[in-house]
Amino acid sequence: MDLKLLHAYLNLMYRTVLHYLRRLNPFHQDFGKERFLTNYVPDGLPPASPAQRGRRREAGRCTACNACDQVCPLLADRLHTQFTGPMAFVLSGARAAPHYADAGEELALLTSPVCTDCRRCEAECPEGIPILSIAEDAQAQLHVIRQAQDRGAT
Numbered sequence: 287m288d289l290k291l292l293h294a295y296l297n298l299m300y301r302t303v304l305h306y307l308r309r310l311n312p313f314h315q316d317f318g319k320e321r322f323l324t325n326y327v328p329d330g331l332p333p334a335s336p337a338q339r340g341r342r343r344e345a346g347r348c349t350a351c352n353a354c355d356q357v358c359p360l361l362a363d364r365l366h367t368q369f370t371g372p373m374a375f376v377l378s379g380a381r382a383a384p385h386y387a388d389a390g391e392e393l394a395l396l397t398s399p400v401c402t403d404c405r406r407c408e409a410e411c412p413e414g415i416p417i418l419s420i421a422e423d424a425q426a427q428l429h430v431i432r433q434a435q436d437r438g439a440t
């Protein structure tokens with residue numbers, strides 16, 4: 287038998303046995319969800335609840351009709367020059383995995399009283415997309431990421 291293949295098989299057997307032995311240890315936390323959280327949350331991949339995933343999927347109904355931007359007072363008054371508007375927020379969330387770190391300022395605005403006291407974009411959306419609820423979910427997930435990063439830094 288090829289020695290490299292034999293080595294690979296032995297290594298695989300060793301890892302398999304080790305894996306199950308470690309799982310038998312009730313005090314070992316480095317498995318399953320705990321391991322996922324440790325490895326991926328600081329990199330910007332937080333867990334999402336079924337409700338959060340459902341709301342995110344609703345963004346996929348966006349037809350880019352621009353009705354939400356048309357009624358947004360922030361865009362009309364150009365008060366926040368960095369803010370690209372609710373349509374861009376919904377489209378970016380619907381077409382790709384969110385890049386939470388880059389969306390920090392936008393999420394802070396969309397979850398602030400400026401928006402939660404307004405909600406005109408949601409009321410105008412013909413698809414009934416819960417724009418601000420999606421922003422609240424993303425803000426909560428950004429908080430989870432920052433907490434994990436802070437824990438990793440200490």
Ligand code: SF4
Nearest residue numbers: 358401404405406407
């Ligand atoms: S809730 Fe915010 S984003 Fe939506 S229309 Fe009002 S100011 Fe614009």
Ligand code: SF4
Nearest residue numbers: 348349351352354411
């Ligand atoms: S109003 Fe609704 S469907 Fe139209 S662009 Fe805005 S989020 Fe998309």
